[in-house]
Amino acid sequence: MALLSVDDLRVYFYTRAGVVRAVDGVSFALNPGETLGIVGESGSGKSVTCYSLLGLIPQPPGKIVSGSARLGKIDLLKCAREQLRRVQGKRVSIIFQDPMTSLNPYLRISDQLVEPLQVHDKMTRSAALKRAITSLEEVGIQDAGRRINLYPHQFSGGMRQRVMIAMALIGHPEILIADEPTTALDVTVQAQILELIKQRQRHLGLAVIFITHDLGVVASFCKRVNVMYAGRIVEAGYTEEIFRHPMHPYNASLQHSIPALHQKGQPLFTIPGMPPDLTQEIKACPFAPRCSYVVDRCRETEVVLKESARAHQTACLRYQNGEIQLNGGNAEPAIAGSGTEN
Amino acid sequence: MLTVTAEPEILTAERGTSLWKDAWFRLRKNHGAILGLCVFCGITLICLFGPFFTGYTYEYTQLSLKASAPLEPIILRTETRANTEPKKDYLSLTSLDGEFIEKSASERDAITKSIASGTPYQEGKMSYQLSSQKHLFGTDPLGRDLLTRVLVGGRISLAVGFAATLVSVLIGVVWGAIAGFAGGKTDDVMMRFADFLYALPFTVIVILLMVLFGKNFVLLFVAIGCVEWLNMARIVRGQIISLKHREFVEAAISLGLPNYRILFRHLIPNVMSSIIIYATLTVPNVMLLEALLSFLGLGVQPPLSSWGVLIDEGARTMQTSLWLLIFPGLFFSLALFSLNFLGDGLRDALDPKSSKD
Numbered sequence: 189m190a191l192l193s194v195d196d197l198r199v200y201f202y203t204r205a206g207v208v209r210a211v212d213g214v215s216f217a218l219n220p221g222e223t224l225g226i227v228g229e230s231g232s233g234k235s236v237t238c239y240s241l242l243g244l245i246p247q248p249p250g251k252i253v254s255g256s257a258r259l260g261k262i263d264l265l266k267c268a269r270e271q272l273r274r275v276q277g278k279r280v281s282i283i284f285q286d287p288m289t290s291l292n293p294y295l296r297i298s299d300q301l302v303e304p305l306q307v308h309d310k311m312t313r314s315a316a317l318k319r320a321i322t323s324l325e326e327v328g329i330q331d332a333g334r335r336i337n338l339y340p341h342q343f344s345g346g347m348r349q350r351v352m353i354a355m356a357l358i359g360h361p362e363i364l365i366a367d368e369p370t371t372a373l374d375v376t377v378q379a380q381i382l383e384l385i386k387q388r389q390r391h392l393g394l395a396v397i398f399i400t401h402d403l404g405v406v407a408s409f410c411k412r413v414n415v416m417y418a419g420r421i422v423e424a425g426y427t428e429e430i431f432r433h434p435m436h437p438y439n440a441s442l443q444h445s446i447p448a449l450h451q452k453g454q455p456l457f458t459i460p461g462m463p464p465d466l467t468q469e470i471k472a473c474p475f476a477p478r479c480s481y482v483v484d485r486c487r488e489t490e491v492v493l494k495e496s497a498r499a500h501q502t503a504c505l506r507y508q509n510g511e512i513q514l515n516g517g518n519a520e521p522a523i524a525g526s527g528t529e530n
Numbered sequence: 531m532l533t534v535t536a537e538p539e540i541l542t543a544e545r546g547t548s549l550w551k552d553a554w555f556r557l558r559k560n561h562g563a564i565l566g567l568c569v570f571c572g573i574t575l576i577c578l579f580g581p582f583f584t585g586y587t588y589e590y591t592q593l594s595l596k597a598s599a600p601l602e603p604i605i606l607r608t609e610t611r612a613n614t615e616p617k618k619d620y621l622s623l624t625s626l627d628g629e630f631i632e633k634s635a636s637e638r639d640a641i642t643k644s645i646a647s648g649t650p651y652q653e654g655k656m657s658y659q660l661s662s663q664k665h666l667f668g669t670d671p672l673g674r675d676l677l678t679r680v681l682v683g684g685r686i687s688l689a690v691g692f693a694a695t696l697v698s699v700l701i702g703v704v705w706g707a708i709a710g711f712a713g714g715k716t717d718d719v720m721m722r723f724a725d726f727l728y729a730l731p732f733t734v735i736v737i738l739l740m741v742l743f744g745k746n747f748v749l750l751f752v753a754i755g756c757v758e759w760l761n762m763a764r765i766v767r768g769q770i771i772s773l774k775h776r777e778f779v780e781a782a783i784s785l786g787l788p789n790y791r792i793l794f795r796h797l798i799p800n801v802m803s804s805i806i807i808y809a810t811l812t813v814p815n816v817m818l819l820e821a822l823l824s825f826l827g828l829g830v831q832p833p834l835s836s837w838g839v840l841i842d843e844g845a846r847t848m849q850t851s852l853w854l855l856i857f858p859g860l861f862f863s864l865a866l867f868s869l870n871f872l873g874d875g876l877r878d879a880l881d882p883k884s885s886k887d
Contacts (some may be wrong), residue, residue: 242784246775248714276786290777294549294799303795304785339548355785 190217191395192241192280192363197255197265199233199240202248206467210236212419214255215493218363223389223396225410225427227403227442231463233419234399238365240265242282243272259363277304281356285368287348291340297324297351298336304359323354326391327384346377350384357388364389365397370405382409403446407431415439418464418474421493425500433514435502438475440514473505481512553803556879563875566868573865577684584666584675588682589833592673597851598622600668600676603646606661620663620673629656667857671847674833676840680858683835687862690750690836691817697755698816699809702762703798709763710770711793721767728760732819733826740828750829754816765808769801803880810873814866821862837862 199211211233218224226234239245241257241264257264259279262271284290292300301323302316311319317336324332327350340348349369356364366385370378382405389396398410406413406427413430415423415438423436434440444457461478464470473479476486486505493503506512557563581588598604602623609617621629623646630638630653645651650659667676709720727735739753773779774797782792798805821838823829830836837858844855 244780244784273786273788276784278786282781282784284777284781286777290781292778292782292796292800294802295796296548299795303782303787303791307785307787307791341549352781355781359785 191220192218192257192259194237194241194257195255197237197240197257198253199236199245199250200253201250203467208466209419209469210250210466211240212470214416214419214421216414216421216424218395218397220362220395221389221393222412223398223410225398225400225406225413226416227400227406227413228416229401229463231466232416234401234416235367236419237416238282238367238397238399241365242276242280243269244282274308277356277361278308278359279361280363280365281359281361282365282367283349283352283356283369286372287345287352288372290352291348293340296337296339297343301336301351301355301358304355308359320354320358323358324351326388327351327354327357328380329354345373346380349373349377349381353381353384353388357392357394360392361394363395363397365399367399368401369398371400371402378405403442415442418470419466420474420503421501422475422503423501424493425497429497429500433497433500435496435500435507435514436475436504437479437481437512437514441478441480473503481506553876553879557875560875560878562871563879566871566875569864569868570872573684573861573868574688577681577688580681581678581685584678584681586675586678588674588679588835590674590678592620592669594619594621595669595673596622596671597847597854598624598665598669598673599851600666600853600857601664602668604661604663604665605645606659606663608657608659610655610657620661621658622669629658668851668853670843670854671851676854676857679835679840680837680861683830683837683840683858684861684865686747686830686834686836687817687820687838688865690754690820691813693751694754694758694816694820695809695812697752698758698762698812699805700759701755702759703766703801703805705759706763706766706768707770707793707798707801710767711774711789711797713771713774717767721764724760724763727757732757733823736823737828747830747834750820750823754819754823758812758816758819762805762808762812765804766801769804770797773797773800803876807873807877807880810869810876814869817862817866837865 193215194217195215197211197214198209201208201210210231214233214237216224226237228234236245236250240252243264245252252265255265259275262275264272264275264280267275291297298317298320301320302311302313305311305316305319306313309316321332321336324336329335329347329350335343340351343351353369364385369385370381373381385396386409388394398406400406410427412425413427414421415430415436417438423430423434423439425435430439431443434443438459441457441459445459447456459478464474464477471490472488473482473486473491476482479486481504483506489505491503491505493501494508495501496508502508504512507514594607595604599622605621605623607619607621607629609619611617623642630641633641641651645658645660648660650657652658665675665677667680670676670679705720705724709717712720735757736753739749739756743749770793779792779796782796787796817837820829820836821841824836824838825842830839832839840858841855841862844851844853844858848855
């Protein structure tokens with residue numbers, strides 16, 4: 189039984205330049221305690237997908253056109269604001285990319301940490317403060333009793349991200365959405381933060397949705413992966429399968445683009461062309477204009493995500509028909525890697 | 531791997547320095563602003579407590595002592611009368627001249643001089659002697675002590691300045707914050723209403739309010755505050771809009787905090803520096819408005835005075851008694867200057883990015 193199941197989510201932004209179809213028919217499920225990675229380049233709809241689950245889409249200009257996101261009996265996309273508020277921070281939490289801007293500069297760490305406890309659990313300030321100190325210690329901040337009285341600007345980036353994690357987990361949620369939590373940090377701190385999230389996940393039995401564009405991190409961190417392109421999922425499956433047996437040319441090209449240590453002196457592989465303009469309605473395969481396996485049929489036929497091997501889905505028409513074989517490029521170092529790829 | 535090595539410089543701070551403290555450190559280095567702060571506090575204190583020590587009340591009238599110049603010697607004239615108590619009057623040195631109108635100019639001069647130097651003079655029933663009464667700033671055309679009036683007027687002007695600013699800040703911040711945070715149609719309606727008020731001529735509104743509620747001193751606070759909040763609302767709205775999509779606000783939303791909490795605990799403290807800066811610059815504005823209204827006869831009613839009223843009175847008699855204009859004007863401009871310096875300093879201190887260097 190899936191903890192969270194998202195079905196046919198469509199989030200459109202109605203801008204002056206036209207309707208931007210940021211997320212266009214995304215479906216996935218998240219099981220209790222598992223880590224689901226969502227990878228894709230900038231603007232592929234990874235973040236918008238997750239923001240819509242927490243009601244963080246600015247409306248207008250954004251609009252959730254269709255879809256459902258079931259968390260138990262609640263549909264996060266359709267429930268009343270008050271009901272969503274009881275889920276936010278209590279059952280589903282999020283940590284953001286940039287720890288430098290996600291803490292309020294005018295409030296002490298203590299004031300920010302106790303807020304969710306005071307609001308959701310109606311705790312007294314002193315009880316909440318005790319819990320907050322414990323939660324800071326749990327994310328590896330020493331001398332938490334003293335540091336809790338400091339202001340965010342007195343913390344380093346890595347420590348702020350720890351505070352963010354403590355804040356997100358203080359209400360013991362079931363799901364943690366991590367929106368590129370390590371992108372803004374330097375490499376050594378990245379590894380620490382990833383390790384911390386893993387450790388908290390084991391401890392609390394959290395399900396984690398991990399948004400990133402870093403394939404190395406995905407390989408080392410996630411059990412399953414959704415590869416997103418132009419607002420839709422083009423390939424989904426277990427991490428190892430995604431890397432060993434790519435079933436979509438986009439995924440295969442992504443893996444070819446990872447710089448490999450053993451191939452010195454060669455130009456880096458890049459995917460030709462640009463991501464599609466999302467203000468245009470795309471019926472056929474969105475990757476067709478950049479795909480090296482493209483045939484006329486790809487540009488005309490509507491594609492859907494289909495299971496082509498056990499628990500491994502692809503949206504590539506030609507792969508579904510068994511017309512092409514893809515290989516995983518130099519994915520090996522990524523799988524074995526420590527998540528320090530940039 | 532999971533522990534963070536202690537950074538000593540963090541541990542030195544027990545409670546942590548807030549951004550307010552940082553701003554205070556920056557402000558302290560700004561000599562102009564500190565001078566402004568001191569001058570302004572000084573003026574406020576003098577206005578508050580000064581009137582207790584001047585020896586006169588603001589409404590005490592000595593009609594015989596009209597428009598005596600600052601520190602001009604005051605002459606006590608005693609008229610001995612049969613049966614009744616002698617009649618005592620105070621005269622200024624210049625009006626003493628008129629007492630001996632039948633004498634020649636040089637004689638009058640000699641008498642005046644001798645009286646001024648302390649020698650009593652008697653003529654008929656009248657006796658003249660130098661009195662100990664002093665008017666540091668002179669007196670106004672009704673013989674009221676100008677120093678007392680300037681200080682009492684200062685109380686009124688400052689009170690109007692602060693109270694009206696407070697009213698404008700309260701209305702403006704709440705209005706602007708709600709409009710900015712709600713966005714969409716609510717924002718449109720609220721800000722169009724503000725635009726509508728903005729388009730109405732200010733004096734007409736105040737006159738209307740005065741007509742509706744009567745010429746009331748307290749009402750003046752409210753009337754000016756009601757008009758001055760528009761700019762504050764616009765500033766706060768703009769700031770809130772620029773802040774509300776920042777990540778820490780989204781983080782607060784994602785933690786399920788209610789809107790009022792996000793607005794008043796997370797957003798408004800971040801706008802507070804702009805509010806303070808603008809409020810400091812609103813006080814002199816409001817004081818000017820009060821002066822304008824008093825000048826037009828709509829503000830403070832006699833015998834109460836304000837700096838605006840006193841300047842108005844002084845301007846009418848500036849050809850004969852310039853001090854009536856100079857002293858209230860001096861206090862008024864000093865207060866305005868110091869507030870403006872303080873406001874500028876606060877802007878630099880609270881928003882270091884905006885300062886030139």
